[in-house]
Amino acid sequence: MECMNVFGQSFHNVIGESVCSVLLEGGDKDESSAQIDDWSSENENLSCSYCRIKFSDIQSQREHYKLDWHRYNLKQSLVSKPPITEEEFGEKTGNDDLSSISGSDTEKEDTLDTYATAQGKIFLQNKLGQVFSMYRCLLFDRKEEISDEDILARLTQCCVGNQQWTVLMLGGGHFAGAVFQGSEPILHKTFHCYTVRAGQGGSQSSRDSKSGGPQPKSAGASLRRYNEQSLVQHVKAIVDTWRSEIDKSSLIIYRASGPYNRSVLFGGSVPLLERSDKRLRTIPFSTRRATFAEVKRVQTVLATVEVYKNLQEATQYFSKQKSPEADSKRNKIRSACINRAKSRETVERPLPGVLSGASSAESGLERVGKPDEPLELHLTFSNEEIDVNESLQEFGDSLTPEQRKKMPKKKQPRKSKTKKLKEKEEAKRKDLAETLFRGDLGKLRKLLENHLKTSEEGETAKENGKHSFVNEVLDESGNALLHIAALNEHEAIVKFLLDNDADPCLKNRNQQTAYSCTQSREIREALKQFARDNPDKYNYNKAQIPTNALTAEETAEKRKTQRKVKKEKEKEKKKENLVKRKEDEEKDRFLHLSDREKRALAAERRILSQSGTVTARCFLCASDISGKVPFEYSGNRFCTIECLKAHRIKNPVVLS
Incomplete structure (x- = not known):
């Protein structure tokens, strides 16, 4: 196989003036399909247009549709091949020439035909026997009929006489276009506009037509609408600028996916391109994003021609290629589900090569032959009766109750004194915390009295014991008794603790005192009152208690004075406003004078x-x-x- 460029001199020498026939051509309906349509239109209903036979009654027609012969001709028509007679079908099945009743034999001609149909190509042969393939769209439109006489004229017109092509690609807000003279671009332009909704796809105009709303629903929608209009204007300006060169082109190859992109090229009162233009061709293969590099690739692929020495070489080459069915099977996604109806593949695993003497002797296997020779195994059997019930007996207890009593009991591990004291302290703290949570003042007094009784004798020792009891930390947050009483809003307990040397300056781990950790107005007033009654006992700034707080009478007097001052200020402000109003009136009167x-x-x-x-x-x-x-x-x-x-x-x- 040899690849050539349609604009090269070597390709012109191969073609010459000796093109004589079209071997295979993909993309159109052939003569066999046309003959089937003509035959079915001329006959009555009791007939089969695929097998070209008639029936005497409806029952025989129904029986015919169940035959493999009919199924074979049906598959033949799908790949545009003529039907065969019942005798020919019998010979094929008798000689085992059919691998399946599918109409798709694995013959060389079928492979070449399938490739031509799938790729949209045409296979030509000159008088020297050379075969070359090229894309069908270069010679004629897909709706045109094929005639061997027009092949040489089309090749001369598109590839020899006028080597100027125009390629336009539009999609997803991207535009790329170029005018080629031979293989060299003489004009080219690319640009991009934000018209496609990110992550969801689709143009904004299609979104608006579905939602039905005339107004944009977001800033992005408004921007995409503007860019769609700008895209149409840019493309129109470029095509109008290139109009003279486009008119000189022998082919106009385009790709405009979707109704919106096609409307840019063919829509409007004055379309950029006329649909009736015979030079228009669509790109017959998949393309990527519209860029200048992709436009050049499209032109290169379309201008490439594959030349073979003869028909046999072309057939051998394409017989090695994968068929479209194989490609489709390769692209299928493997399912995670297991089909239990299918039999699993048997995997042959090799037998172990060597057995050790000990293991073979124990298992009753003997090796025969030399170590280097293939392994042969001999099995030895012995007839021995085994009583399975011999080792089984009824479950029973071997110890009597007297013996069980005499057995030494398991000793529980003794706890250390430190651990016992720690558990006792934890229980005491838990009991104290529950008492504060419930607000039981009577039980709290008893607990304090019991603690003072267990403490050492002497006034100093009792004061220290009382101080340690009321200021003890009870939980992991560092809250003392006064904190817990303030959080649970027990005013009586707060006063009791303050009277028994509870320190209001203590802070928990959140650096909060008893005053700052509560939002209760009564608790805070009780702490303020204690600060007034005992001004020198604690540092109330450290306790976060405002010491300059006024009493209720002082607060009422202060509010009364403030209201009086406020009224006087309002009177003065009214006088100032009156003077200002008179001044404004005088100014207005003076301005109206001549x-x-x-x-x-x-x-x-x-x-x-x-x-x-x-x-x-x-x-x-x-x-x-x-x-x-x-x-x-x-x-x-x-x-x-x-x-x-x-x-x-x-x-x-x-x-x-």
Whole structure:
């Protein structure tokens, strides 16, 4: 096998002008299928279009559909092969030529035909007997009929006369396109727009058509809508720019997966490409993401032609290739379930090569022959009767009750004094913690009295014993008696412990005192009251108890004073707001005056500041117009419009 490029001179020499026939061609319906359709249309219902026979009644037709001959012809039609007669089928089955009634024999022609159909290729043969295969889409569209006379003309047109191809790929927001002159790209462009929803796939337009909502539901949806419009504009601009070179191309090869991508190329009032264009071809094999490297790969694969010396060499080559069925079986996922109906494969394991003498003697096996010779085993048998009930007897107790009493009893391990004291202390702490949890003040007094009785005599010893009892840590969190009483909100016990030298400054492992570990208002008030009554007994800052807290009467007096101060502040604020409001009104009134009125008002205020009084009078009737807005013309001021008219009539203006 030899690979050539369709644009190379060597390929042109092989083709020459001697193409005479089409051997095999994949992707179209052949003449046998057409003959079956014509035959079935001309006959009546009581017939089989696959086996081409007629029946006298419906029963014989039903019986025919159960025959292996019919099944074989049915499979033959699926791979576009002509049917065989019943005699030929009998000869095949009699000579054992059929491996199965499937219509897919393992003949060389079948392998070549299967490969041509699966790969979308066409096999041609010239007059010299050389066979070459190339992709069918380079010569004609899949809907066109095949004729040997047009093969040479198509090859000359697409590969010799005009070697310019256009390849366009669009999918997933990626666009890649190029115009090739031979094997060299003369124009190329790639870009990407975010139009596919990450992790879920599908364009935003298809998502909108399913949801039915006109408005985007997120910022990403709005961005994808904008990018889809931008993608259409970019592709249109590129195709319009390349229009002259695309028109010169002999083939336009494209890939646009999905309705949205096809609408970019063929949709709209003025589509970029016309579907009726005879140069349009789809890529006949799987492709990856649309990139410039992938576009070049597509052009290289389509332009590659495989040349064989003769038909026999091509058949031998493709007979070694895996069939599509084998590829599909290879791609199947192995299931974790075990099919119990199938028999398991038997695994032949080798026998042990050498047996030791001791083991063979014990097992009754004897080795015959030399060590280097193959092993032969002889079995020796002995007839001996074995009483299986000999060693069995009724279960019984061999000891009498008297003997069992005399048996020494197992001694329990003695506990040490330290362990006993420790267990006693733990039980005492547990009992004390339960007493505090229940709030049993009477039992707490008894426990304290019992502890003082067991302590040493003397006042100092009793004080130390009392101090150690009320300040003992009872749990793993480091809480003392006062902490547990405060957490359980037992006010009487808290007061009792404080009166018996319980230290409020003790902290647990969370660095909390009895005051800070509780949220009870009564407990905190009791601790505050103890701090007021005993100001010098403890460091209450360390105990986190506020010592400057006021009594109820002092607190009420303080609140009363605060309310009084607040009312006075509100009165002052009202006065300030009133003054500010009057000032704003004066400002608004002054702003609504004309410039002449503002000057007059300023003059009046100057006179008032000098003499103390100002009287403004009408120029005609001498009425007092102080504080009023006068009527003016030419610097004259009047109290009413009637005075102004009378003054105008009395003193007319003469124009020079």
